[in-house]
Amino acid sequence: MSSTARRLYVRRDTFPIAGTFRISRGAKTEAEVVVAEVVESCKRGRGECVPYARYGETLDETVRTLESLAGAVADGLDRERLRTLLPPGAARNALDCALWDLEAKQAGKPAWRLAGLPDAPRKLTTCYTLSVDEPAAMAASAKARAADHPLLKMKLTGEGDLDRVRAVREAAPTTRLIVDANEAWTLEMLHRFAPVLADLGVELIEQPLPAGEDEALRGIDCPVPLGADESCHGLDSLDRLKGIYRVVNIKLDKTGGLTEALLLKQAAQEAGFDIMVGCMVATSLAMAPAVLLAQGARYVDLDGPLLLAEDRTPALHYDGGTLCPPAPELWG
Secondary structure, eight states, rough: TTTTTTEEEEEEEEEEEEEEEETTTTTEEEEEEEEEEEEEETTEEEEEEEEGGGGGGOHHHHHHHTTHHHHHTTTTTTTTHHHHHSSSSSSHHHHHHHHHHHHHHHHHHHHHHHOSSSSOOOOOOOEEEEESSSSHHHHHHHHHTTTTEEEEEOOOOOOOOHHHHHHHHHTTTTEEEEEEEEEEOOHHHHHHHHHHHHHHTTEEOOOOOOOGGGGGGGGOOSSSSSSETTTTOOOOOOHHHHHTTTEEEOOHHHTSSSHHHHHHHHHHTTTEEEEEEOOOOOOOOHHHHHHHHTTOOOOOOOOOOOOOOSSSOOOOEEEETEOOOOOOOOOO
């Protein structure tokens, strides 16, 4: 193999979370990620993913899947062919974003131009996520964050959630709120909770029911808009969501990279959905490609690095809840 041939390098990294991050499915104190690097001559492209057990992914299997593509990468694998080799998911995301980064650096052009965006990415207002906890603890966290974060996202878990939202609303009376049940509610809970949440000024309820049961939401008159997260993956998941949800949460780890995420965003907008761009708990390297995707989105939830005790260097710049576009030294 020549010294200029493309090479793929894959590694696992671990970053401590500031405290404990809890959702309805469990808690963690570390963000474990997989990084793909594609190197050609003196140019290097990087992408980061978070394998997610909810979708049957593991760190080891993601690493093995990526390493199995080393030959294809050396032979010039591009993003379109990658979409035919791997399904949507974390492994494809890491390599897809690495290829975007490499293309930008080889072309001497920013990734946003390669993506065909009409303008350079602008600063975004991102959610700050409050982990599931007792009402008083969530209220204290909200009060501490409200001045710098105009949009808070609350992780919820079932019974007791109204007390949690009431406590946060009292602590942050003027802050915009969205809530995320992560599939933990029943239909009865939604009917019971939603009117109260509407009165409390909640703007969005994410994924109230398990993804396999959300057909029950079709046609219901909910006073708070519903958003699909675990139910929304790649392009082939979109048609089923019509008439059930008003918002789709697009995450690069679910779509399998920026390439499909941009296609999904366009299709979702054409179908009348509002767009949310979300993330797993990960570093600035994982967020950076999503900044392109999040331009013009109704909701932006790219706060992963804010939940970490330490981030990569260089990192994205956050000014409270304002997220600045990535520098090319980080990605793109």
